[in-house]
Amino acid sequence: MLSIHSIKAQNTKKLLVIYTKETYLKSVKEDSNKALVLLKEYVPSIKLDIKYATSQNIFYQKLYSKAVAYIRLPVAKALAKVQEELKSKGLSLKIYDAYRPYSVTVQMFEMLPDTLYMGLPWTGSKHNRGIALDLTLVDLKTGKELKMPTPFDALVYASHPEFSLISDEAKENRELLKKVMKKYDFVVDPMEWWHFNYKSSTNFEILDLPFKTFE
Template sequence: MKSPSFCLLFFLFFTHTDSHGQLAEQRKYPKRVSSVAAHQKEIQRSSALNMVDPQTLIPGLIYDLRYATEQNFTRKRMYPKGTRSSFLRVAAAKALEKAADSLRQYGLGIKIFDAYRPFRVTLRFWKLIKDERYVANPSKGSGHNRGIAVDLTLYDLKSGAELNMGTGFDNFSDTAHHSFENLPAPIARNRYLLKSIMTQAGFNALETEWWHYALPNPSAYSILDIPFKKLNIKSINH
C-alpha cells in the first residue's frame, strides 16, 4: 500500500503538469476578450469597437448561418442551436450598409452565411483542417474573431433567389477562387458585381473564397471569444 505522502506527491506532480500544459496551450494563442464586461471596457475607450447586428441597420438583409446548422464543411453544428443572427463591429456594419445601398439599385440584397465567430470555434476548425488558405490559424486569430469579416452572397429582392456564384459556401476547390477563370459569363458577372461593390465599400477580398470579405487593419480590433447568447447588443445610433 502506497503511503499518504507518496499519493500526495503523485497528485501534486500531475496537477502541476496539467496546469503547466494548459498554460502552455494558452500562450500559443493571442490575447482575446472573453467576457461582456471586458468588451464593454473596450467600447468605453472607443465606440467604434461596439458589436452590432447588421440586420438592424440594413433593410432586406437576411441570415443563413450555416454553422448554426450541419450544412457546412464540418457536417456538425458549430454554433448554438437557434442562433439566428450575428454581429459585426460598427465600422464593418456601416461598410456593409454602404454595400447594401449600392446593391439595392440592382434589385439585390445581402444574405449572410457567417459574420462574428467566437475564437473557440476557430480552434475547432483548425483541428479539422490545418490549411490557412481556408481556415484561420488560431495563433493569429481571424477577421471573423475580430468582428470585421463577413461571408455572404447576393439574392434577388423580388424572388428571394440566390445569385449563382458557381459554387456553394465553404467550397474548398479552385473553382471558388477569385482567380478562377473558367466560369460561365453570368456567374463571372455575379462574382464581379459582389467583389466590386464590397471593395468599393471598404472591404478586402480573400482570394480563395468568393464569399469572404473583411476590413483592413485587423490589428486594430481585439480577438473576441464571447458566446452569442452573451453578446446581445442589438443596435447603435448612426
C-alpha cells in the same frame, strides 16, 4: 490533436484574445467602434443564412447556438451602404457568417486542419475580430441566390476570387459583388470569393465570447 485549452495556453503571450465580457466592455468604452452590433438592426433588409447554426455546412454539425450575425459597428455601417446600392440593382446581400468566437475557429481547425482555407488558431481569424463576413448576392424578386463560381465553403480552386475557368454568368456576378464591396472598404479574401474583410486602421482584438454577450 489541438485543443482549445492547449491553444489558449500557447497563445497567452502571442495573441491578444478577449475572453470576458468585462474586458470587452472596457474596450468598447475606450473606443465605441469596437462594439459588436446585431447586423439586422443596421441593415434590416439583409438576408441571413447562417450556415454554422445548422448542420448544412462543411462540418455537417451545428456550431452556433443561434442563427444571428454580429459585426463591429463600422462594418455594419459600411454594409448598410453596400445594401442600399445593391437594392437599386434589384439585389440584396445574403450573410452566411459574421463574427465567430475564437473557440469555434479552434474547433473547426481540429476537425479540418487545413492551412489554406481554414482560420488558423495561432493567428486568429478576422471573423474572430468581428471584421469579416461570408456572403453572396440574391435576387430581391425571387429571393434566389445569384449563380456564383462555387457554393459557400467549397475548398477548391474555383473558389479563388480570380479563378477564370467559370461561366460568364458566375464571373459577372462574382465581379459585381467584389466591385460593390470594394467601393465601401471591403477586401475579398485571396482564397474565397464569398469572404470579405473590412479595411480599418483600428486594432480590433480577437474575441472568444458567446453571442449572448452582446444581447
